[in-house]
Amino acid sequence: MIVGIVGCGAIANIITGYVLEEDSNIQLRFFYDRDLEKAENLASMADGIAVLKVEDMLDKVDLIIEAASPEAVAEIVPDILKAGKDVLIMSVGALMDKGLRSKIEDLATKNNANVYIPSGAIVGLDGIKAASIGEITSVKLVTRKPPRSLGISTDEKKLLYKGNASEAVKKFPLNINVAATLSIACDMDVEVEIIVDPKVDRNVHEITVKGDFGELKTITENVRCSLNPKTSVLAAYSAIKLLKSLSENFKVGT
Numbered sequence: 001m002i003v004g005i006v007g008c009g010a011i012a013n014i015i016t017g018y019v020l021e022e023d024s025n026i027q028l029r030f031f032y033d034r035d036l037e038k039a040e041n042l043a044s045m046a047d048g049i050a051v052l053k054v055e056d057m058l059d060k061v062d063l064i065i066e067a068a069s070p071e072a073v074a075e076i077v078p079d080i081l082k083a084g085k086d087v088l089i090m091s092v093g094a095l096m097d098k099g100l101r102s103k104i105e106d107l108a109t110k111n112n113a114n115v116y117i118p119s120g121a122i123v124g125l126d127g128i129k130a131a132s133i134g135e136i137t138s139v140k141l142v143t144r145k146p147p148r149s150l151g152i153s154t155d156e157k158k159l160l161y162k163g164n165a166s167e168a169v170k171k172f173p174l175n176i177n178v179a180a181t182l183s184i185a186c187d188m189d190v191e192v193e194i195i196v197d198p199k200v201d202r203n204v205h206e207i208t209v210k211g212d213f214g215e216l217k218t219i220t221e222n223v224r225c226s227l228n229p230k231t232s233v234l235a236a237y238s239a240i241k242l243l244k245s246l247s248e249n250f251k252v253g254t
């Protein structure tokens, strides 16, 4: 599978490092970033090509990984799908915009292309997807991050946000994509709390789901990326695992 990356930051670096070290079906060839130097750095590491615009890789790839920003989703994903290519989206918060999401869904269907959304920095999506076959009655996400991850400076633990996912992604666009992933999996605008906590040094996501299946609770205490403390290492790992699973004939989990 020939793959291009849009956004050559923390997640792209982990994916590239993995592909260089491990045998997989992923052939990372093209790199794009609005900061050309970042694209060039990763391209030279991977012996790939830094392109000046996404169109320059469109006809040469099977799949593009978006690991840039919510704006990049609106800017580039429609063109990727129009070219009939698959896309893996990390900046999932962009899809809380109902108009953009339905445009992306329609383009994927029309052009026979796939949109992949990895589980990212949370765990439990397997069970939640299974639970969605029955009735899900409530979903809550509590995210706790250290001040540096949230880009603020404080000595006190504080509730920064309480509300639904669609507002949360507007207020914290680079910190709470997981709320969007959860919302899409449950088909609900889930309840979200964001807490800044100087006592934690991990990005912690706690999910509680209730439904006719019973109740589940997951807690993920994520190690942060060295290049970007907002982002958890598990998010990059989930993208790699999803890409690898595309060529597997033996699948486990929902």
Ligand SMILES: NC(=O)C1=CN([C@@H]2O[C@H](COP(=O)(O)OP(=O)(O)OC[C@H]3O[C@@H](n4cnc5c(N)ncnc54)[C@H](O)[C@@H]3O)[C@@H](O)[C@H]2O)C=CC1
Pocket (backbone or CB within 6 Å): 006, 007, 008, 009, 010, 011, 012, 032, 033, 034, 035, 038, 066, 067, 068, 069, 070, 071, 072, 075, 089, 090, 091, 092, 119, 120, 121, 122, 173, 174, 175, 177, 178, 181, 225, 227, 228, 230, 231, 232, 235
């Ligand atoms: N789904 C999930 O669970 C998670 C999603 N994320 C999201 O994934 C994305 C990537 O995360 P990181 O690698 O940590 O970010 P990063 O900030 O380390 O790297 C992003 C790169 O994308 C580039 N970029 C931003 N907007 C662009 C645009 N419109 N066009 C071209 N390049 C652009 C930046 O110059 C930067 O080099 C972010 O949107 C982040 O919020 C992060 C963590 C978890």
Ligand SMILES: O=C([O-])CC(=O)C(=O)O
Pocket (backbone or CB within 6 Å): 120, 121, 173, 174, 175, 176, 177, 178, 179, 203, 204, 222, 230, 231, 232, 233, 235
């Ligand atoms: O990586 C994380 O812990 C979560 C995150 O930043 C996001 O969902 O945007």
